[in-house]
Amino acid sequence: MNGKNDKLTKLTAHKNDSIIVGSSKPTMDMRHLIEIVASSNGPVLVCGPTGAGKELVAEEIHTHSARSGKLIALNCAAIPGDLIESELFGYEKGAFTGADKQRIGRFEQSHRGTLFLDEIGDMPLALQSKLLRVLENHSIQRVGGKSDVKLDLRIVCATHKNLQDMVEEGTFRADLFYRLNVFPITVPPLKQRGEDVLELLTVLIDKRREQSPGVPLPVFSQNALTALMSYDWPGNVRELRNVVERAFIIFSGAEVSGKHVRENLLTLRVPGVVPEEENNAMWEATRDLPGHATGQVFGSDEAILPQPEDYRNWFEHDDHIDLRRHLRDIEVVLIEAALQETGGMVSAAADRLNIGRTTLIQKMNKLMIAKDIKVSSPSPRHP
Numbered sequence: 001m002n003g004k005n006d007k008l009t010k011l012t013a014h015k016n017d018s019i020i021v022g023s024s025k026p027t028m029d030m031r032h033l034i035e036i037v038a039s040s041n042g043p044v045l046v047c048g049p050t051g052a053g054k055e056l057v058a059e060e061i062h063t064h065s066a067r068s069g070k071l072i073a074l075n076c077a078a079i080p081g082d083l084i085e086s087e088l089f090g091y092e093k094g095a096f097t098g099a100d101k102q103r104i105g106r107f108e109q110s111h112r113g114t115l116f117l118d119e120i121g122d123m124p125l126a127l128q129s130k131l132l133r134v135l136e137n138h139s140i141q142r143v144g145g146k147s148d149v150k151l152d153l154r155i156v157c158a159t160h161k162n163l164q165d166m167v168e169e170g171t172f173r174a175d176l177f178y179r180l181n182v183f184p185i186t187v188p189p190l191k192q193r194g195e196d197v198l199e200l201l202t203v204l205i206d207k208r209r210e211q212s213p214g215v216p217l218p219v220f221s222q223n224a225l226t227a228l229m230s231y232d233w234p235g236n237v238r239e240l241r242n243v244v245e246r247a248f249i250i251f252s253g254a255e256v257s258g259k260h261v262r263e264n265l266l267t268l269r270v271p272g273v274v275p276e277e278e279n280n281a282m283w284e285a286t287r288d289l290p291g292h293a294t295g296q297v298f299g300s301d302e303a304i305l306p307q308p309e310d311y312r313n314w315f316e317h318d319d320h321i322d323l324r325r326h327l328r329d330i331e332v333v334l335i336e337a338a339l340q341e342t343g344g345m346v347s348a349a350a351d352r353l354n355i356g357r358t359t360l361i362q363k364m365n366k367l368m369i370a371k372d373i374k375v376s377s378p379s380p381r382h383p
């Protein structure tokens with residue numbers, strides 16, 4: 001890393017033997033729980049929203065256990081319901097058409113190791129009772145088989161669904177739920193552990209750099225970091241990983257500003273850049289506004305701001321305007337300009353904008369604007 005990203009690394013990197021990145025309290029608490037539970041052989045239920053790191057928790061539990069076997073995974077949502085049984089239990093030769101030789105299933109593959117059943121909420125009801133029996137008896141029968149195979153099993157399940165609700169609806173067996181829920185671990189959504197964002201960003205940038213050495217890094221400005229930290233992350237760490245991916249593609253070797261983050265990287269929340277036609281239409285429609293044609297609006301001591309009334313004939317130029325977006329853009333530009341003018345002094349900027357300091361701070365938080373606005377930032381490679 002170079003420049004700001006170097007600083008970022010020093011600020012946020014921490015050394016430990018965990019694959020779970022993050023030093024926020026919720027993450028540390030979760031890691032502590034994992035350490036406690038890893039050494040037991042009981043089932044663990046990992047809950048949390050999609051992309052938050054449930055699979056990583058399963059990996060960590062296995063790594064910290066003393067179990068000598070492998071970590072074997074099965075995603076119950078990714079396999080058609082009628083195939084899950086043979087995937088899990090394996091089958092004997094001739095058990096069904098196409099079973100031309102014996103096959104060992106995931107239960108047996110995970111003997112002395114850990115079986116990770118992802119999306120357990122998607123397991124068909126009929127199989128749920130079979131899983132319960134395995135948990136009680138510590139043995140399985142292959143499909144088409146007659147004898148029991150004794151196994152040393154450790155099961156970790158994960159779900160983003162609310163199993164308790166499913167139990168009430170009758171779509172998840174209560175007895176299995178209580179058997180699995182002995183040791184629940186909840187992976188909090190990323191928005192509840194905002195302090196982890198910078199650490200994760202550093203690690204994800206490093207990982208991405210390892211994949212393509214020689215590609216110049218995107219350099220995140222302070223504003224960009226502030227914007228990332230104030231975002232809600234509905235897609236959690238997976239979404240952050242996608243943001244890093246996009247940053248490498250769009251801003252390789254360039255500085256990423258807060259505006260770039262809002263408009264180019266967090267496209268889930270803020271739709272992409274204004275299409276060129278929309279931009280042109282905006283320019284066409286405002287070129288006749290007072291001051292615009294003469295460059296006075298931004299260029300002269302006698303600048304005249306466009307007046308609200310001047311927008312009255314907007315629809316003579318275009319059929320639509322995204323009002324919320326337009327008003328938000330004006331707010332962002334003026335607040336950033338005021339902060340720049342006052343060297344990041346919030347009270348002074350609030351004076352210039354004729355609003356209260358608290359109001360300005362609320363707006364800065366909402367619009368993800370940092371105090372220390374950069375004077376200029378290079379354009380992205382492919383804006």
Ligand SMILES: Nc1ncnc2c1ncn2[C@@H]1O[C@H](COP(=O)(O)OP(=O)(O)OP(=O)(O)O)[C@@H](O)[C@H]1O
Binds near residue numbers: 021
């Ligand atoms: N704390 C973390 N530290 C480092 N990487 C993380 C962390 N949490 C998640 N990731 C990364 O984010 C991505 C998504 O994580 P993971 O697949 O574990 O999420 P999940 O909760 O199992 O999602 P889903 O419910 O959609 O399967 C992976 O690339 C994972 O490596």
